[in-house]
Amino acid sequence: MVSRHYFDLELESLHQDLVEMGSKVQESIDNAINALKNQDVELSRQVFKNDDIIDELEHKIERKCINLIARQQPLAKDLRSISTALKIITDMERIADHSADICELTIKMADQKYIKPLIDIPKMAEAAKKMVNNAIHAYVTQNVELAEKVCADDDIVDDYFVKVVDELRELIRENPDVVYQATNFILVAKYLERMGDHATNISEWVIYNVTGVHKDLNHDDLTKIKVNK
């Protein structure tokens, strides 16, 4: 018989750690985008530091989950909560990693003038950030509808990705000199697209946590991919 009181206290503290990690991740994305827009090296370095903190948080939460599993033998809903926490911290950590990756590119391009003003990338970043925010919020509030909305929103980010990549290809074709920056921006777009995927993953785990059913809402329908001529 689980001593609920103690277990609930532990679960509560786990929850708070996750919220803290979530807000750190959101902060990372924000800072990464701002640094990219403003070519701000200082802010980029701050994101790296933040990433270390997030990694540490991930380990801390991981230990807490393992201790809880070892000592409390959670079952049913409790077990889902803890395994969900274990899964989503990985996704959150990856999101933070991608923020750091973007900052790395920002620093590399810090003393260059951008080949074009950034228009779609900030929009895409905004959409990806919204997804991540919503996913974390969905976890905190255990809101299945919001989680499903996050999964649906992934299409928006994907559309931005196609659009940005097409546009950058066009730029390279026009002027091959921009290839260095353009490929970097393609990478930035890919990172943002991955963030959306991780947010979707988080949402899927939130749905699993509440309903007990794990639905794969992430992947595009691979059968629809056509040969690009």
Added chain:
Amino acid sequence: MNVKVIDKIATVIFYTIAIIITLILFGLLCFILVKGLSGISWDFLTKPPENLRAGGGVGPQIFNSFFLLLLTMLFTIPLGIGGGIYLAEYSKPNTITYAARLVIEVLSSLPSIVVGLFGLLIFVQKLGMGFSLFSGALVLMIFNLPLMIRITEQSLRAVPVEQKEASLAMGISHWKTITSIMLPIALPGIITGTILTAGRAFGEAAALMFTAGMSSPPLDFTNWNPLAPNSPINPFRPASTLAVHIWKINSEGLIPDAAQIAASASAVLVICVLFFNILSRWIGKLIYKKFTAA
């Protein structure tokens, strides 16, 4: 033969045995009561016995039996409970304790006539108490002490060790633990055992023939001076009890209505013993209820 048939036969045999034993008891009881009750009257219960003529009673014998029982229990209960407490709680597992246990076991299985003869030798002859209620009570004490010690010891040992530990663990002394925690729990067992012991003492004859004597002086029930020879409460007078009386009239057979008197006296004896038996069950149940009632 088929094992199942054998099984059936065996079962039938066991049932038969059970029925036989039950029939024996009911036969005995019915015989005694039917034959005895007709002879029981107020006169019979109060009048002194006749030596040669018919129509005597067993009044003094009944009184003697109860008085002797009282004396015996007066000796037996404190010593028995004390001994039981010692063996259960204070004795160390050494040679002396082992010897004491062995001796108690031997003592409890001594033939009553041997104990009686010993009483004759020591109390009656050596210590000069003569044939007296006092000698009889001492002999019955020897006879009953082992049982009483064993009952007390067993009742105390049956007290769950957790109860004892709970009390000791709060720093309460051993003696206080015994008196306040253990004895109350052991009490039903001790009381039941005591009453059964009393029943045994009540019906005992062989040990008393040579100690309390086989005859009673004429008693004056108005004389309450414990030192007067004819006072009923003088513990140093000889006294025959009901059980001894039954034996005596049967073996000597000087009175013409010996058989009838023996039957009636037996009935009285059996009724008393039955009463002790029922009383002990009843008290046991009552105390048990009192302790466990919500």
Added chain:
Amino acid sequence: MLSIIIITVITYFIASKGLSTFFKNGINLFDFLFGTQWKPEHDTTPLFGAFPFIFGSFSVTILAVLLSTPLSVGAAIFMAEISPKWGAKFLQPVIELLIGIPSVVYGFIGLSIIVPFIRNTFGGMGFSLASGMIVLAIMILPTITSVSYDALKSLPSGLKDASYALGATRWQTIYRVLIPTALPNILTGIVLGMARAFGEALAVQMVIGNVQRLPSSILDSVSTLTSILTLEMSNTIAGTTYNNALWSMALILLLMSFVFIMIIRILGKGSKLNER
């Protein structure tokens, strides 16, 4: 402590009295134990052969145990295995009451029922070894029954279940599994019964006839150690050879009860060894 003193004193006094027959009065121990002539008051050559009484005691005890054991062990099995419900409700109180009935009452009943019954059925006096045997058998029945019942009850229940699970019938279970396992304790009960029968005085004395010679059949009258003690102790004068001889018999009774205790102890050890 007190009980140690008591037992020592008892043994000492009875032994000193009992042994004086042989040391002071110069009776040969062998003659006493195995002499068949008991003529203590013969003017010129008194004979103190206690063998008839010793024989009487042993024979009536053994016969009573033989008669009582099947009944009591059967009753114990009935209570423990065949019908625990009826056993607990009916037979157990019956057994307890039988224990409580005083021995003089048993003697009186023997006198009023069994003796006439034997006289009318088999002839003779009726006061006989057979009457003593029946009275004692009834007396020790509750002792053996209750000890055997406890022995059977305290067997681990897994034992019985295992036997039934192997497809054994109830009788096979009882006969092959339960009785052998409980045997040391059942034997203890039987020995306790024997001890009681051997030491019983009045009930036996009342029905056995008290003829001081060796019986030729179980319908003959006999005497036992206890009956002769009961009858003669108060008729003899302390210090005489006759009186001392009686004390020697008391000593035999005492020693026999030691022997019974020894047997019970050995049986008890045996059963503990089995448990391991």
Added chain:
Amino acid sequence: MVTCNNISLDQKDIAIETRDLNIYYGSKHAIKNLSMQIKKLDITAFIGPSGCGKSTYLRALNRMNDLIPITKTTGKILFDGININDKNVDLATIRQKIGMVWQKPNPFNKSIYENIVFALKYYGIRQKQILDEIVEDSLRKVALWDEVKDRLHKSALALSGGQQQRLCIARAIATKPEILLLDEPTSALDPISSGKIEELLFELKQDYTIIIVTHNMQQAGRISSYTAFFLLGDLIEYDETNVIFTNPVVDKTNDYIMGRFG
């Protein structure tokens, strides 16, 4: 023998400390050279297979082994600056400060009220008002007050098993002990009652140092902060419960925790 004792506490955090303790049970060496410190106001659990010595050790902490004549205890048990294992120690004082609760609920054959005040009266507290206060306070601490306040003078044996066990804890804390020793306090109870007791212990650790012996490893995991694993009289491993349950150093501990003990 590979052993690992990772707990070393500041003097002010130690509730009771054992140094070089040896307990012999007849010819059996029940506890071998045991040294360990127990944290104040926290829960420490002793685990290990039957016969590992954990209960024997627990009983040594308030000298309950004195009841078994064949036990011999050497070494030091330091509590409040005195050695409990000293012959001249006043047992009553020690046992008053170190309370004990057993596997089987063992309320006295008395009323609920009498159960709690029995020891207090023995120690000379007579004023009814004080006794009443302690009774209420103790029963409230074990969350039993509301269930029994209307039948304080009824027999304690009429309570359910779980209630009885809580009463026993109340009885133990009525004498205001500093340490509570619990010898498998829930193994005779149903899961719901066990859960209540566990929760209660969790509350009580704010006021008392709790040492619990348990066969139920999961229970140790759930409620204790420190866990000591015993095997055949040796302290095999002693560490924070988190460490013991996720990453024990000694293989034997690992096997036991994983339930692979043969």
